[in-house]
Each structure stands twice: as structure tokens, then as C-alpha cells.
Amino acid sequence: MQARLKSSVPAAGVSRSAVKPMALLSGLSGLFGGPKRAKAQDSAALRQQKKEELLELIEPLKRGLAATAEDQEAVEEVVQQLERLNPTPKPLESPYLNGQWRLVYTTSDSILGRSKPAFLRPSGPIYQLLDGPNLRAANKETAPLYNQVYAELRPMSVNKVAVQFKTFRIFGLIPISAPASAKGELAMTYLDDEMRISRGDKGNLFVLLMDDPDARP
DSSP states (O other), X not given: OOOOOOOSSOOTTOOHHHHHHHHHHHHGGGGGTHHHHHHHHHHHHHHHHHHHHHHHHHGGGGXXXXXXXXXXXXXXXXXXXXXHXXXXXXXXXXXXXXXXXXXXXXOOHHHHTXXXXXXXXXXXXXXXXXXXXXXXXXXXXXXXXXXXXXXXXXESSSSEEEEEEEEEEETTTEEEEOOTTOEEEEEEEEEOSSEEEEEETTSOEEEEEEEETTOOO
16 A cells, blocks of 8 residues: 655644654654554455455365366465465464364365265365474364374474374274374465465475364374
8 A cells, every 4th residue: 555645845824843843753653663563454454365365266166176277276376475475484383383273275186085986085174283382283084084194293494394194093993003104294384373374295285274273183
């Protein structure tokens, strides 16, 4: 939003000697973050606008299962705009990271179950639970199979973790130890108290919304 410049010409009936102190006093407002606060508000408004735009794009895409190549390109464009507006440069240190996140979009064929018969594909919510301080995570499907996987995390940078899967639970009940080769990496490229955007080491994109900030793996 373009700032409106003030005229340097004194108003009628106001002397120049009166104007100068007023100008000096008005300049002091910058010491208290006036312009910065306005800039922060503008950034927050733009983030909210882009988040709403992203959710509108992905709403009909069935978490990405129904996305065409053109849909994926449109989503990627808005995601990159949001990533440039990321308000949390060190997500691993942020309390916003912790809790139960609901997956609303991904490009991962394995998570979407593209190779499975339709009746075995995930139809209920898919959740990811994160516990940053204790470096733990879990992915949980609901209907129809209720499969789960639990993992340990290792920080690689301020926004990236190595993921070592430890235990799979078939139907949410039968535990199976994960092999040492079951591992990956995950970067958190956007984070606030409502939305998280992550990218995996295989190039997949994940968009999640906060479901329960108190839940833990």
C-alpha cells in the first residue's frame, strides 16, 4: 500500500515555528515501531490472503488425489509465495511446530494410495503428530486401515530434520519394527499457528493444518 506523502507547506493560520516541533514530535513515533508495525500488519494480511488462496485451490483436489499437472503447478506457485512470507525462520525452535496436524494436500503418491484399489485408499483424515523438544513424530491414517508409523527426529538445520522410522502399527494395533533403511528427511518451509508447509527428500510437498496443539506422538 503506497504511503501518502504529507505536504511541507504549513496549513493556513499555522506558523512555520509551530510546524517544525510538530514534525519533530511526529518523527519520534518511528522509535516505537510505528512503520515496522504497519509493515508487519501488511505482511500478516498478505500471508492470510495467500493461505486462503491456497486452501481454495486445494479444497476440491481430494488431498491431491484429483490434482492434474496444472492443478499441481497452481498450488506450487502459491506455496512458493507463502514460503517467501514464512514468519517462522527457525521452526524447530517454535512451539507452533508441536501438536497434531491434519494433511490437506500432498504430491506423495504413496500417502495418497494411488497404487491401491480405491476401497483401500485413505478416506478419513490423515494426521501427523510432532513433538519438537523430544524429537518424536507419528503419522496416523484413519479409515479404512488405521495404519500408523512412529519415528525419531534428528535436527539437520534450523528447519530440517532427518526422520528415522522406528515402529509401524498395522490397523493401529499390530506393531512391527521398522528396518534401519526406513528413513527420510523433512524440511519445514512455512510455519505459523494454523498452517505448516513441508517438503520431503523425495521432492514431495505437504500442506497441513493444525488440528490439536496439545496432542503429542
